[in-house]
Amino acid sequence: MSMGPERLATIALGAVVGVTGFIPLLGVVVFAHRGGIKPTVAKGLAAVAVSFAFLMAVLAAVWFLVPARTLEVLAGMLIGFFAMWAHLAFMAMGRRF
Numbered sequence: 001m002s003m004g005p006e007r008l009a010t011i012a013l014g015a016v017v018g019v020t021g022f023i024p025l026l027g028v029v030v031f032a033h034r035g036g037i038k039p040t041v042a043k044g045l046a047a048v049a050v051s052f053a054f055l056m057a058v059l060a061a062v063w064f065l066v067p068a069r070t071l072e073v074l075a076g077m078l079i080g081f082f083a084m085w086a087h088l089a090f091m092a093m094g095r096r097f
Helices: 005-034 041-065 067-094
Strands: none
Touching: 005 041, 005 067, 041 067
């Protein structure tokens, strides 16, 4: 199995989905840090739940529609999601909110 352009495009699309799935978490952290909302465990858990539901819905749709590409999309989703975690850690270290 080679890494052809179609496979790389699928992984890149998964990465975009992973970044999109991280937006609720990033939003809560940024708004809480800037004082726009009061940080609570409930808001954090709600953001995690929304992110998880979105990512699992996309993964289920891929599994249902194109099962042969599920693993590639999942790999891309993990790359995008963890890249955003790293970005959030970088922002927190430099207090760049």
